[in-house]
Amino acid sequence: MRKRSYSLKTAAFFLILFVGTNSCSDDFVDVDSFDEDSENFFNSEQDYQDALIAAYDMLQSTYLNVLLGEIASDNTLAGGESATDVPGIQEIDEMVHTPVNQQLRDIWSWMFAGVNRANYILEFKDKTDFPGKEGVLAEATFLRAYYYFELVKWFGDVPLAVDRRLLFGDQNDVERTPRAQVYAQIEADLIFAIENLPYTQPETGRVTKGAAQALLGKAYLYQVGKGEEATERGREKLSKAAQVLEDLIQSGPYELVQDYTTLFENDNENNIESVFEVQYTDVEGASFTCLQCSEGNVAVGFNGIRNYTGPEFESGFSFNLPTPEVYEGFEPGDVRRDVAILDIEAWAAENTGVSYDEGYKHTGYFNRKYLPRQGGLNTPDANLTKPNNYRAIRYADVLLMAAEALNRSGISDDRAQDYLNEVRKRASLPEIAAVGNPLTDAIYRDRRAELVGEGHRFFDLVRTGRAADAIPGFQAGKHELFPIPSIEIELAGNRWEQNPGY
Numbered sequence: 001m002r003k004r005s006y007s008l009k010t011a012a013f014f015l016i017l018f019v020g021t022n023s024c025s026d027d028f029v030d031v032d033s034f035d036e037d038s039e040n041f042f043n044s045e046q047d048y049q050d051a052l053i054a055a056y057d058m059l060q061s062t063y064l065n066v067l068l069g070e071i072a073s074d075n076t077l078a079g080g081e082s083a084t085d086v087p088g089i090q091e092i093d094e095m096v097h098t099p100v101n102q103q104l105r106d107i108w109s110w111m112f113a114g115v116n117r118a119n120y121i122l123e124f125k126d127k128t129d130f131p132g133k134e135g136v137l138a139e140a141t142f143l144r145a146y147y148y149f150e151l152v153k154w155f156g157d158v159p160l161a162v163d164r165r166l167l168f169g170d171q172n173d174v175e176r177t178p179r180a181q182v183y184a185q186i187e188a189d190l191i192f193a194i195e196n197l198p199y200t201q202p203e204t205g206r207v208t209k210g211a212a213q214a215l216l217g218k219a220y221l222y223q224v225g226k227g228e229e230a231t232e233r234g235r236e237k238l239s240k241a242a243q244v245l246e247d248l249i250q251s252g253p254y255e256l257v258q259d260y261t262t263l264f265e266n267d268n269e270n271n272i273e274s275v276f277e278v279q280y281t282d283v284e285g286a287s288f289t290c291l292q293c294s295e296g297n298v299a300v301g302f303n304g305i306r307n308y309t310g311p312e313f314e315s316g317f318s319f320n321l322p323t324p325e326v327y328e329g330f331e332p333g334d335v336r337r338d339v340a341i342l343d344i345e346a347w348a349a350e351n352t353g354v355s356y357d358e359g360y361k362h363t364g365y366f367n368r369k370y371l372p373r374q375g376g377l378n379t380p381d382a383n384l385t386k387p388n389n390y391r392a393i394r395y396a397d398v399l400l401m402a403a404e405a406l407n408r409s410g411i412s413d414d415r416a417q418d419y420l421n422e423v424r425k426r427a428s429l430p431e432i433a434a435v436g437n438p439l440t441d442a443i444y445r446d447r448r449a450e451l452v453g454e455g456h457r458f459f460d461l462v463r464t465g466r467a468a469d470a471i472p473g474f475q476a477g478k479h480e481l482f483p484i485p486s487i488e489i490e491l492a493g494n495r496w497e498q499n500p501g502y
Helices: 045-071 087-094 102-123 133-155 179-196 209-222 232-251 298-303 324-328 344-350 395-409 413-426 436-451 457-463 486-491
Strands: 076-079 274-278 319-322 341-343 365-367 390-394
Touching: 045 076, 045 087, 045 102, 045 133, 045 274, 045 298, 045 319, 045 390, 045 457, 076 087, 087 102, 102 133, 102 486, 133 179, 133 209, 179 209, 209 232, 209 274, 209 390, 209 395, 209 457, 232 395, 274 395, 298 319, 324 341, 341 344, 390 395, 395 413, 395 436, 413 436, 436 457
Parallel strands: none
Antiparallel strands: 076 319, 274 390, 319 365, 341 365
16 A cells, blocks of 8 residues: 555444444544444445555554564663653563563553454355455455464464454353464464465555465474474474475565665565565654554654664664664674664764764664654654554565574575575675585574574574573563453453463
8 A cells, every 4th residue: 555544434343352442533434334233335346445444554553563572582672761760561571571561451452443444344245245355355365374373473472363352251161271372373374365465556555375385384393493494294294384485485476675775665675576665754753652653663763763863863762772782692793783783983983963872772773664753743652653654574584484483494505595695695795605604504594693683583592492591580370471461361251370470
């Protein structure tokens, strides 16, 4: 889709467990249309398209997943103004988060709101026929898979609803579904999407076959933990990941943007490397009482330099600060370092008139990929209306996932090297000739360098069994998952068991 709102006024069912926070000023579909029996809705193609836009809308709330996916890892520190600036973010940084963490509750409720919006379409998929309907349903199933993938990454076992909404009253009997079953549904949804979507869409931002293939490959890969390569199930998942990702590489229309320095600029969005991109705009404002309502990328304002004056960038709240360790961990000559991370002292020395304030846990570094750029609208809440799209799945990630799947499965270290070295060549680095475990380690190192600042690091560490050694305060057997928000357990009549350790 074009740079615009994906907005919706919100379904009429406000149980926080299942629907999530309502959209404060969104106006895409009238709330009265969402009656329980849908007698007044899904009577035309336009109704289905409107509901689909509503399902896309919740993608914009994933800014929080991205932000915390870095802060929870060893890549960045929380930052902010002080130790009490957004306490939930500070707790996750310190690995002392609890079931009453507000940001975790937001992720839970917003992702389930996305699930419900996708399921609303699929619940009434047979009501009205029209040309191209299979494509609409395929987009909806991809979105359901995407939201469930986020939920299973963060919380493990979660309630699973297929082709039906979770409505008020359902909390009395719904149970958490084992994550293996949730993954099985994710796989089924993405296979259906692959079979019914094209590689290119007439409207920029809509889901494509390539996005479904990439997410399916990632879902297979995320199910294989450290040491599970030797199991029959592990080999099967890795083999399937390699197959679908190589099919995407060979058949899809994607390639690397050769000038890495342009990759994250606003005038280079939805480029040839973008497999799936969350669309943001600066057209509408928001307020801090309803962050999900923003049509802008809220994470960008959070990443910004505190009280900054100078060229190119705008001020922000100095959260999500890269550590010296991640900055210094780039190989000599790696062109990605200074595109991904801004050394503020070096920047100030190179540019006259630069000034800024040091926030909490100041490291001297900022997440340059998603810093606010000058030229946006001066709205009352400017930090909530940044138009920077989130590159949710990039072709570089696809190449590195394919390399990992081929290497860890034992299918082909030669092809794994080829894909890894394609990414390294763009970074002006020498080729890697390693095989076996050294090649695995090299792939992991390049994943960190290539994807730093994009929200993947915590989950990469967890799924490969490296989190306890890398993240200060991480407790094995506990912090692989985040706690189910306590209010959700209470709403379910205290039938659910909390995740271990919380």
